[in-house]
Each structure stands twice: as structure tokens, then as C-alpha cells.
Amino acid sequence: MAKHAGYTIETDPEKTARSIGKEFPISPKSAQAVCRAIRGLPIEKARTLLEGVIAQKVAVPYKRHLYQITHQKGGVGPGRFPKKTAKYILYVLTDAENNAEYKGFDTESLRVLAASSHHGRTWHQRMPRAHGRWTQKDRQTVNVEIILEKREE
Numbered sequence: 001m002a003k004h005a006g007y008t009i010e011t012d013p014e015k016t017a018r019s020i021g022k023e024f025p026i027s028p029k030s031a032q033a034v035c036r037a038i039r040g041l042p043i044e045k046a047r048t049l050l051e052g053v054i055a056q057k058v059a060v061p062y063k064r065h066l067y068q069i070t071h072q073k074g075g076v077g078p079g080r081f082p083k084k085t086a087k088y089i090l091y092v093l094t095d096a097e098n099n100a101e102y103k104g105f106d107t108e109s110l111r112v113l114a115a116s117s118h119h120g121r122t123w124h125q126r127m128p129r130a131h132g133r134w135t136q137k138d139r140q141t142v143n144v145e146i147i148l149e150k151r152e153e
Contacts, residue, residue: 007145008116016113016149017100021092023120023141030082031117031142033062034089043097043110043148050093053086060086089115089144096146105150113149117142 007018024031034053037060038046052058059072059079069078093112101107120141126134 007114007147009114009147011113011147011149016147017096017103017105017110018145018147019092019096019099020143020145021088021095022143024088024144025139026085026088026142027082028117028119028140028142029065030060030080030085031089031144032064033060033080034082034085035115035117035144036063037061038089038093038112039115041112042151043093043107043112046093046112047090050086050090053081054083054090056081056083089146092144092146096148100148105148109151110148111151112146114145114147117144119143 007020011018034050038049041049049058049060053060059074059076059081061076061079062069066078069080071077072079097107097110100110120143122141123139125137125139127137128134
């Protein structure tokens with residue numbers, strides 16, 4: 001069985017700053033879509049995108065799982081406004097930015113090198129039913145990682 005304790009890519013610590021958030025109670029599908037949307041962006045644009053999603057002004061384009069997802073304004077195509085996911089990913093992005101500032105990087109010249117999400121631990125819960133029975137209800141969690149790198153001028 002694979003061990004998912006570390007980061008997905010090996011990076012040079014002199015040029016990158018990273019952060020990871022574990023077991024967030026968010027949807028894996030929306031986390032994958034938001035991570036794809038911010039990957040490769042400068043940190044200011046990524047922050048603006050996430051804040052726009054939280055304010056429901058900017059939609060996140062969905063590339064997978066498109067059944068019954070409507071097209072949004074602004075030429076996005078099929079997309080949604082995953083507010084809860086954007087809030088948690090913005091938290092990890094801010095943490096990575098603070099780590100970069102602690103290392104002495106210029107925060108204006110950072111870009112998102114890698115943003116990925118993976119399935120976390122599944123919580124098994126019981127939902128009571130009639131006649132003393134119960135139904136198992138699983139709650140999925142997501143691990144999110146963000147790696148920032150210095151942009152070359």
C-alpha cells in the first residue's frame with residue numbers, strides 16, 4: 001500500500017516554499033478542480049481567484065465529472081462556486097506564503113508550482129434508522145498540498 005505522508009514532487013528548498021493541509025472536510029471532486037485552476041498562477045492571481053470563488057463572483061472550471069454542471073458566465077464553461085473548498089485551499093496558500101516569507105523570499109515574485117489534492121482518511125459514521133437499525137455513512141476528507149516557487153525575472 002502506498003504511503004502518502006510526504007509531498008508529490010521533490011523540490012529545491014532554496015527556491016521553493018511549501019505547505020500541506022491534512023484531513024479537510026471538503027469534497028475531493030471540488031478540491032481537484034480548484035487545485036487545477038490555481039496551478040501555475042502567480043500568487044496574487046491565485047489569491048484573487050480563490051477570494052472571487054468565496055464571494056461567488058468567479059466560477060471554477062470543471063474538467064471532469066461534468067454531468068449536470070451548467071455553464072457559467074465569463075467564458076468558463078462548465079463550472080461551480082465551491083466556497084468551502086476555496087476557503088480551505090486559501091488557508092493552505094496563505095500558510096505556504098508565510099513559509100516563503102519566513103525563508104526570506106519576495107512574496108510578490110512567487111507562483112504556484114504544484115497544487116494537488118488527495119483522498120484523506122474516511123470517517124465511518126452511523127445514521128440511526130427505524131426499528132433499532134443503522135446505516136453506515138462515510139465522510140471523506142482531503143489532503144491538500146501547495147508548493148510555491150520564485151519566478152525568474
